Amino acid sequence: MSLMKNLSGDTLIAATIKGFLDSNEYHYDFDAEKCVFTMGFTLDNDKVNVRIVYNEEKEWFCVFVYPSHNIPKNKIDKVLPVLNQINYDILFGSVYVDPRDGELAVRCSATVDNRSINETMVGVMLSTAINVVDDHINDIMKALYA
Numbered sequence: 001m002s003l004m005k006n007l008s009g010d011t012l013i014a015a016t017i018k019g020f021l022d023s024n025e026y027h028y029d030f031d032a033e034k035c036v037f038t039m040g041f042t043l044d045n046d047k048v049n050v051r052i053v054y055n056e057e058k059e060w061f062c063v064f065v066y067p068s069h070n071i072p073k074n075k076i077d078k079v080l081p082v083l084n085q086i087n088y089d090i091l092f093g094s095v096y097v098d099p100r101d102g103e104l105a106v107r108c109s110a111t112v113d114n115r116s117i118n119e120t121m122v123g124v125m126l127s128t129a130i131n132v133v134d135d136h137i138n139d140i141m142k143a144l145y146a
Contacts, residue, residue: 011056012056012112012115012117013054013055013056013059013061013112013117014030014032014035014054014056016117016118016119016121016122017037017052017054017061017122018030018037019119020119020122020123020126021037021039021122023119024123026039027039035053035054035055035056036051036052036053036054037050037051037052038050038051038052041130043130043133043134044134045133045134045137045138046067046068046069046133046134046137047067047068048065048066048067048068048130048133049065049066049068050063050064050065050066050126050129050130051063051064051066052064052122052126059111059112059113060109060110060111060112061109061110061112061117061122061125062107062108062109062110063107063108063109063125063126063128063129064105064106064107064129065105065106065107065129065130065132065133066103066104066105067104067105067133067137067140069104069137069140069141070101070102070103070104071097071102071103071104071140071144072102072144073099073100073101073102075102075144076097076099076102078143078144078146079097079140079143079144080097081143082136082139082140082143083095083096083097083140086132086136086139086140090132092108092125092128093106093107093108093128093129093132094106094107095132095136104140106129106130106132106133107129108125108126108128108129109125110125
């Protein structure tokens with residue numbers, strides 16, 4: 001597989017992600033060496049940090065959304081049933097908690113072989129991950145503090 005380049009010299013996945021973010025006037029940081037875009041958003045129910053990671057050679061990208069809340073390690077077991085239910089109910093993505101530090105995250109991934117990536121796909125992945133947090137963070141916090 002040869003890495004496809006656009007006219008500006010960016011590889012296809014990076015250029016498409018940049019195009020989506022720029023066209024929506026999002027403020028973001030871009031690290032080309034680490035293949036990652038980072039930004040933050042304030043939602044109705046939380047503040048989140050977002051990372052969009054990509055791999056041109058393996059032809060995939062992944063959106064990670066991190067709510068502002070971490071789960072205390074000694075209370076992770078209280079939220080696991082809620083996370084399992086959320087994962088069962090949502091169509092795309094997954095919600096998980098890192099058992100080492102209680103970091104909560106939503107992940108949506110896509111493969112983009114044969115030039116199938118476009119800005120709409122990036123937008124759908126980003127909004128899906130963000131909406132999972134916005135729609136379910138209150139349920140997670142209720143389980144945590146019940």
